[in-house]
Structure formats: C-alpha cells, structure tokens
Amino acid sequence: MSPKTRMIEVRENILKQNDIAARALRQRFQDAEVFVVSMVSSPGAGKTALLEKILTVLRTQFRVAALVGDLATENDAVRLARSHAPVKQIITGTVCHLEAAMVEKALEEWKLNQLDFLFIENVGNLVCPSSYDLGEDLRLVLMSVSEGEDKPLKYPTIFNSADVALITKMDLAAAVEFDSVTANGNIQTVRPGMAVFEVSAKSDSGMEEFLTFLQSRRTVRATATTRE
Amino acid sequence: MHELSIAMSIVDLAQEEVDRRSGAKIKAVHLRLGLLSGVVKDALLFSYEMACADTCLEGSRLVVEEVPVIVFCRDCDAQRPVHSTQMFCCSHCGTPTGEVVQGKELMVVGLEVEE
Secondary structure (H helix, E strand, O other): OOOOEEEEEEEEEOOHHHHHHHHHHHHHHHHOOOEEEEEEOOOOOOHHHHHHHHHHHHOOOOOEEEEEEEOOOOHHHHHHHOOOOOEEEEEOOOOOOOOHHHHHHHOOOOOHHHOOEEEEEOOOOOOHHHHOOOOOOEEEEEEEHHHOOOHHHHOHHHHHHOOEEEEEOHHHOOOOOOOHHHHHHHHHHHOOOOEEEEOOOOOOOOHHHHHHHHHHHHHHHHHHHHHO | OOHHHHHHHHHHHHHHHHHHOOOOOEEEEEEEEEOOOOOOHHHHHHHHHHHHOOOOOOOOEEEEEEEOOEEEEOOOOEEEEOOEOOEOEOOOOOOEOOOEEEOOOEEEEEEEEEO
16 A cells, blocks of 8 residues: 655745845845846847947936846847946856846946946846846836737737837838737737837837836836835 | 746755655645746646656656636726736626736645655
C-alpha cells in the first residue's frame, strides 16, 4: 500500500522575490521624487528611436536618464548616448525580460534624487515582460503601424499589464495602409479606457501631446505623494 | 519563454517549505494560474520536470488550476467573467470594462506531502 499523503496549504506568490524587489524600488523612486516610465514592445517597434527623441526633448527642461535592456550588445546605449542623457545598458544574456533585481543592480551607483525622469526600456518581447513588475509609475506598450492592427488581440496580456499604448512610426502609416480606427478599437477591446497616442519619432507628429501627458502624470504623482 | 525560470522559482519555494518541515517528501505542488498571468500552462508543465531534476522534488507532479478572468462591471455593480481575453466586457450586459479583479494569479496554494 502506498503511503498516505496529506495536503499542506500554502499561499505563496511565485514571483514574490520580484514583487518584493519591485515594491522596494517603487518606494525608492517615490522618495527620490523621480518619475519612472517603462517601455515594452515587440523587437523593432521603435522603442529606442522614441526614447532617443524623448530624452533629447525632455533634457532641455528636466533631468532625465535611461536604462535599456537587451539580450546582447550595447548598441542601444550607444545610440541613446547621442541624446547626452545618462544611459546604462542592462545585458540580460539569455533572459527574455527585465526583472526588478536587474533594475536595482543597474541603479547601484546612480543618485536617483538628482533625476526627474527615469526611462526603462525592456527587452523587445510582448510575452514575458508582462509578468514582472519593475516598480515603474507608468508602463507604455508600443506597437508600430507595420505590425498589424490586431496586435492587441494577439497579445492581450501585455496590453493589460500596461497603462498607456503608443502607436509608433505614424510617418509610415499611409505607406503600410494602417487602419487607425481598427487598431484603436482593438486596443479598447482588450483594455477598455486605455489612453492611446499616435506618434512618430521621425516626423515628431504627436510627440508634443505625448510629452505634455508624461509631464502631467509626473505632476499628478508628485502632488499625490506630497498629500500622503 | 520564461516558464523555466518560473518553474525553478516554484521548486525553490517548495524546497523552502520542505526545509521548514524537516524533509517531508513532496508528491505534488498545487498551483493557481491566472489566464492573464503571462505564463503558459503546457510550457510550464514541460519546464517543471526539468526544474525538478536532481532536487528533492524529482518525480513530483505539478497540478495546475487555471483561473478565469473576472472583471468588475460598474453597470451591473457585480463581478463578471469575460468571454475571452480578447474581449474585456461584461458577459452579462456587454459594457466594456478594464477592471480586472481576478486572472493574474501565479501562486502556489498547496503541497501534497507523504505522511
């Protein structure tokens, strides 16, 4: 006769280590009064080009910096350095997403209270990053006009983990016959009420509106923190 | 594909429990897996076997309970399931809603141990 088994009840979040690290980061960001924005998308949706533009413009008024995640190479950090903002590459090796501990380690030598905005560019991947909280205030999900209007339907989980959607490469919209109404409709079916911005880092269209939005969200966060 | 690292976290978590309970033999790990957790059940089951190799969990089973997505509908003032993760609206009245109240779980809820 096989030995009897009994059930032990546990209630442990599998990603608790990440959640604990993310919570600590969020507190640090709040204490340092730095507004943290992360970016997720498929590879090639234009995260780096958009970030280069954001850093270049915001740098004239704010203290900005960025962390960029990639499996290999420092190419993105080199590109972003052209904005003259402090940039650090996180090379994940074979890991397909950023985790809170990687962000924590990358920030070791940084004085967060000397920053107004910190941007975190995740590894290009629309699946795995959705499970990992990085302590950010705002998560942006990007889709470019050439990827197909049904991207949100194919990856509902990542759209659900994000706060704001950006449709990028709008300068190519006509060439690829991008259907804005359908794309926006699909975003709203998987994430009702989600704010969406249609932008082009190349032609600057939509950028001013988006950057004004980012600044207003930073102000809202700062006001909420003061009230606490 | 991050299921292997998730599987390894499950093994670590169960190992901690074993250590706390002076070496109880674990036969199965019970898991609640939300449809919005970003983790695929089949890939996780496949990875689990590999993650268990040469650990005290070798030969144990992973029992996965899939947790459906539930949203809060303001119009109905009630919690409702969604028809699919492609369509976030109330299954009763059809009102779109993004207020997810369940479906992101990724949690170990029980360990079956040998007496």
